[in-house]
Amino acid sequence: MSCEEAAAQQQPEQAEEKTDDPPIEEPLSELAKGGEISPAEEPAEAVVANPEKAPVASEEDVFTYRALVLTGYGGYEKVKLQMKKGKPSIKSGEVLVRVKACGLNFAELLGRQGLYELLPSPPVTLGMECSGVIEALGEDVTSRKVGDRVLVLSRHGLWQEVVAVPASQTFIMPESMSFEEAAALPINYLTAYMMLFEMANVRAGQSILIHMAAGGVGIAATQLCQTLEGVTVFGTASASKHETISQGGVTHPVDYRTRDYAEEIRKISPKGLDVVLDPLGGSDTHKAFSLLKPMGTLIVFGAANCVTGQKKNLLAMAKTWYNQFTINTLRLMHANKAVCGFHLGYLGDDELIFKTMNTLLELYIQGKIKPRIDSTYHFEQVGDAMRRMHERNNIGKVILLPEPKAEKEVENSEEKAKSSPEQGEMDDKKEEEVKKEESSQEGVKSEEN
Amino acid sequence: MSCEEAAAQQQPEQAEEKTDDPPIEEPLSELAKGGEISPAEEPAEAVVANPEKAPVASEEDVFTYRALVLTGYGGYEKVKLQMKKGKPSIKSGEVLVRVKACGLNFAELLGRQGLYELLPSPPVTLGMECSGVIEALGEDVTSRKVGDRVLVLSRHGLWQEVVAVPASQTFIMPESMSFEEAAALPINYLTAYMMLFEMANVRAGQSILIHMAAGGVGIAATQLCQTLEGVTVFGTASASKHETISQGGVTHPVDYRTRDYAEEIRKISPKGLDVVLDPLGGSDTHKAFSLLKPMGTLIVFGAANCVTGQKKNLLAMAKTWYNQFTINTLRLMHANKAVCGFHLGYLGDDELIFKTMNTLLELYIQGKIKPRIDSTYHFEQVGDAMRRMHERNNIGKVILLPEPKAEKEVENSEEKAKSSPEQGEMDDKKEEEVKKEESSQEGVKSEEN
Structure with missing residues (x-):
């Protein structure tokens, strides 16, 4: 095993930040070269399932949809x-969802580098969370109906315009929730909620350190801490993000770039912290442990320190691995501390996920949580979206939209029923994002293959 | 560091059991040899503080009290x-307590072997918990009054007939509580409560493994689990104790002697357990970790496997040390598990102890917890008391009584006001214990030194 999948579940906000306006690399090179579309790696099952229909140009045959592979x-x-x-064919118990928005997670950045072992080998469609509208029901599905707005969780495969998924992996969206919000919620909020309330048991009046407080999990955790009275939140982020995270509930934003964050925190809270959420790994985990007060809880849920550039960095991985926190039980006893690991991908407890998702949707309805959308990108801009997250420029969630950009050169005639995209909550970064869209604009040709 | 103090906070019920009627060794050799009393190692402070009074035979001078050193x-x-x-002189903020009953803890067994680093070097008076009646108040004490029945917590020094302690280390006993119960409650129930509800956050419907379920912490933890709905308790103990621990709330008593307890538990609970409390250490900690389900919590609070015979066993210590559970954060992440260490002696959070003690006393008043007294021994029988615990013959708490046995050969004239000992709840082992008393009876002469 390596530190590979360790960093898989968060959006790193921390680590080196580059210039605000990085050069555009060929993010979708095939498209840029004149719009050729690669053949889909996973033939839609309808085609496979009905080979005898091939000679006749049925509706299924002419139907095409965009996917990020x-x-x-x-x-x-x-x-x-x-x-x-x-x-896509719909099996018994499944529903067909017309996807409106998708969440980008750090897992996909790692997966692209070959560092996320839960992702099947390429070619594979990415995407662990999305939102959309149910378009068709498989046999035995009674809990959903056509037209239901749902959010969807999966191990991968959701970054496509339509997707067949088990109805049990869908959750009805609250009426007031936008598709962007729905796509932003599952992974980050499940991760934050389970760490805070299943593992750490955070309570009123406690203190917590949230690293990468401007990232998706960081913002979710900060909001969830506000559901308790008097929780003191320390949040690390670069100085430019402090105002925003303060507004979100971070009591003490800490700039990890210009000073030793552990020292800063000790000055304010000399007795130590009740909880530290650590998505960094390596030497930061040692700091985290030392920052805990007795009866405190450290939860490691990533090894973002492993990941630096766009491609696998063996040196960073080795360093993080070398510094990995290892502890024996006697030291834990002397310290009266708890060390936990969390990784949603390995959880495998559907019942707990189901229960927690329903709790989160209830909290949303009550106005206690609200995903913060950093920016939205169309599928053809996925490279830019990934770069934004990779370079830690986001504050909140980066969203991918399946529908082509407004300057569509080709309209898919089968998709006229498709509703116009909901814009959801746009933040103060939206303007910057729009500029980026402009700079990276590329023509997209949708062709039948 | 060694595994020394690791086993310090529990009463081992597990491990090898010897014959029911072990040969009596010279447990109080000085007394047995004709009642010589060793000089107290810690001169009572009144004597030190008022040296000028020495020529006059003041009340302080003639006052003597028994202590276990x-x-x-x-x-x-x-x-x-x-x-x-x-x-004993009473400083500002202190109270003088006439001790009625004392709790015996595994820490004292370890301390005697030189394996409990929190205990000062000999000569030192032992005793971490006791109950009694307040006899005098120091300056500035307004929260207590003479005649208050209290239980007392301290790092050591409570095994004596009268003791001066900070009022803040005393807690008013509920009216219905016996002195034996009060002496049995603090260490075991604080340990159990904090592990279950501060660290593990046990909830209704969960499953838990309690090792040494007939020991003091085991019984406390079992009772505390009954305060929640539908907690499934697996408890290891020798078969002869199964009926008793079942009555106390253990759902599945497991005999660890005749079969592999982990295998037994997996048969009943194939998905694993939510919580394991591990006072054993060594290879048992590995088993404990493997028994957890995802999101499960392991709490190590001892290394009873270190301790075998009456004296330090280097081989057992080395084996336990060699097998000590060590884990890195990546493995924790893959497993989605929590590993905690707990040791009341190292906690150092008086506020938390105070809060928890008050919660426990409230639970006692509500009838939700009730310490189970295994047996009571007079001070002069301390060797027998220790042997009973060391050989894992106890079911519940072993209590020490400061007053001399009924066949007192010397009555201390200063202590006429002393009330007769309360017997508290006696269990079905009482009869056996009485037999032991008879077999080990020794004359005690109380002399002024």
């Missing part, structure tokens, strides 16, 4: 926008 | 009953 390990260009052919 | 490291005979001279 990882075609190999490497840089941004390895994620390609492809056209899949044939409407 | 560790005189060196080794077997049972190293704990000696001594007479201290001069009433």
Whole structure:
């Protein structure tokens, strides 16, 4: 095992930040080269399931949809926008969802580098969370109906315009929730909630350190801490993000770049902290442990320190691995501390996920949580979206939209029923994001294959 | 560091059990040899504080009291009953307590072997918990009054007839609580409560493994689990104790002697457990970790496997140390598990202890917890008391009584006001214990020194 998948579940906000306006690399090189679309790696099952229909041009045959497919390990260009052919077949217990928005997670950045072992080998469609509208029901599905707005969780495969998923992996969206919010919620909020309330048992009046407080999990955790009275939140982020995270509930924003954050925290809270959420790994985990007060809890849920550039960095991985926190039980006893590991991908407890998702949706309805959308990108801009997260420029969630950009050169006639995209909550970064869109604009041709 | 103090906070019920009627070794050799009393190692402060009074035979001068003093490291005979001279002085903020009953903890067994680093070097008076009646108040004490029945917590020094302690280390006993119960409650129930509800956050419907379920912490933890709905308790104990621990709330008693307890538990609970409390250490900690389900919590609070015979066993210590559970954060992440260490002695959070003690006393008043007294021994029988715990014959708490046995050969004239000992709840082992008393009876002469 390596530190590979360790960093898989968070959006690193920390680590080196580059210039605000990085040069555009060929993020979707195939498209840029004149709009050729790679063949879909996973033939839609309708086609496979009904080979005898091939001679007749049925509705399934002419139906195509856009999907973001990882075609190999490497840089941004390895994620390609492809056209899949044939409407996905729906098995018993499944529903067909017209996807409106998708969440980008750090797991996909790692997966692209070949560092996320839960992702099947390329070619594979990415995407662990999305939102959309149910378009068709499989047999035995009674809990959902056509037209239901749902959010969806999966191990991968959701970054496509339509997707067939088990109804049990869908959750009805609250009426007031936008598709962007729905796509932003599952992974980050499940991770934050389970760490805070299942593992750490955070209580009123306690203190907590949230690293990468401007990232998706960081913002979710900060909001969830506000559901308790008087929780003191320390949040690390670069100085430019302090105002925003303060508004979100961080009591003490800490700039980890210009000073030793542990020292800063000790000055304010000399007795130590009740909880530290650590997505960094390596030497930061040692600091985290030392910052805990007796009866405190450290939860490690990533090893973002492993990941630096666009491609696998063996040196960073080795360093993080070498510094990995290891502890024996006697030291834990002397310290009266708890050390936990959390990784949603390895959890495998559907019942707990189901229960927690329902709790989160209830909290949303009560106005206690609200995903913060950093920026939205169309599928053809996935490279830019990934770069934004990779370079830690986001404050909140980066969202991918399946529908082509407004300057569509081709309209898919089968998709006229498709509703216009909901914009959801846009933040103060929206303007910057729009500029980026402009700079990276590329023509997209949707072709049947 | 070694595994020394690791086993310090529990009463081992597990491990090898010997015959029911072990040969009596010279547990209080000085007394047995004709009742000589060793000089007290810690001159009562009244004597020190008022040297000018020495020529006059003041009340302080003639006042003496019995104390159990560790005189060196080794077997049972190293704990000696001594007479201290001069009433303990009471500093500002302190109270003088007439001790009625004391709790015996595994820490004292370890301390006697030189394996409990929190205990000062001999000569030192032992005793971390007791109950009694307040006899006098120091300056500035307004929260207590003379005649209050209190239980007392301290790092050591409570095994004596009268003791001066900070009022803040005393807690008013509920009216219905016996002195034996009060002496049995603090260490075991604080340990169990904090592990279950501060660290593990046990909730209704969960499952838990309690090792040494017939020991003091085991019984406390079992009772505390009954305060929640539908907690499934697995409890290891020798078969002869199963009926008793079942009555106390253990759902599945497991005999660890005749079969592999982990295998037994997996048969009943194939998905694993939510919580394991591990006072054993060594290879048992590995089993404990493997028994957890995802999101499960392991709490190590001892290394009873270190301790075998009456004296330090280097081989057992080395084996336990060699097998000590060590884990890195990546493995924790893959497993989605929590590993905690707990040791009340190292906690150092008076506020938390105070809060928890009050919670426990409230639970006692509500009838939700009730310490189970295994047996009571007079101070002069401390060797027998230690042997009973060391050989894992107890079910519940072993209590020490400061007053001399009924067949007192000397009555201390200063102590006429002393009330007769309360017997508290006696269990079905009482009869056996009485037999032991008879077999080990020794004359005690109380002398002024």
